Amino acid sequence: MELLLKDENLRPLLKDILIEIITEKKEEFKDIFKEVLEDIALSQAINQGLNSGKATKEELFKVLDED
DSSP: OOOOOOHHHHHHHHHHHHHHHHHHSHHHHHHHHHHHHHHHHHHHHHHHHHHSOOOOHHHHHHHHHTO
């Protein structure tokens, strides 16, 4: 027996699977989602840094000392 999934059947099936995963594994999903957001933010920060000018050592230490 061969199972064929068509686009109109695949979307609702994937949606149901995602909803089940999110509701049954909330903490695991939350941790994964948090890591993804952190990776996106880090990637954006790196890109901004690459597009900005170089900072002096003094400027760097000044920013680090502000906390």
